[in-house]
Amino acid sequence: MENHVIDVHAICAEFDIEIVGSSERVKAGQTRAVATIARIGQTFGEGHLRLVLSTLAETKGNDWVMTEVTLWAVSDLVRSCSEWIEDDVSSWFEAWDRIPLGYLMWNCRELSGIVKQRHALAGAIYTMLLVYSENRKANRNPDYDFLRRVLSAEGAMGKRHQEKQHAIEAGKTLLEVKSSLPDREFRNWLREKSGLSGSRARRYMEMARQDVA
Known part of the structure; x- marks a missing residue:
């Protein structure tokens, strides 16, 4: 795994993502999860980070939920579905255009304190990705x-x-x-x-x- 300094502001600017303060109300195209973005980039590299950000910033209705939980959940799914993305990245974005991310986040909150929100959200998203992905799946096959x-x-x-x-x-x-x-x-x-x-x-x-x- 890579571990180097990430220019979060510069990378966010590539996707027209505005970084706002922790006390400000987040609007579409904004995030305050600077530390999370930096951590993902430091851990998995800038290429991986750019794909995570573009998945949220460039798909329908998902640019207002760039939180710590969603960023990590998307990062997990990008890693899990790397073969699908490499094979046909356009279908990856098309599937995400149909994901009701805000709705899934709201329902996953009911599991807060019992299940980690990052994992609950990733599982919920993955189930819907399978529906909209023309049978493309994660890199591992079930037994x-x-x-x-x-x-x-x-x-x-x-x-x-x-x-x-x-x-x-x-x-x-x-x-x-x-x-x-x-x-x-x-x-x-x-x-x-x-x-x-x-x-x-x-x-x-x-x-x-x-x-x-």
Whole structure:
């Protein structure tokens, strides 16, 4: 691994990334993670650092989340997917254009204090990269035992997916009925006609709302 002085300001300027103070609110195209950027460059070299920065700065909607966590997560993925990047770097950026990075970061925060955010985010991003990458993967292939376990689990996952879809459809029907009746009549209808408890009906309706959103 390389270990030399990195001119963070000069490298960030190459990608129109503005460095701001720790007390300032970060906007698109800005970062305050100077120490992290320097550490990544010192550890893995300037070429690696430039690829990390360009992955965030030059893909859709990702230039406002250049934090310590995201920079390290992207660095991990660049190292893990080096063969894919060397083979077809354009598909790497195309896949990242479709990654909802802010959404993934928000959800990974729920694991804070239990799982390192860097690792949780990298895993979440990698799962989505596989979806959008035309089956390009990390440099390592899983063992056959792992594949057998995955295939076995897929059957159960398919059943759960069907159950979820049934619940969403039921929720949509409930929302339609609810919109056509006063609250008291809807509660009576729910109790006498639907066969569902109030809590389950509310859960189904919330699932339907989220599906539309």
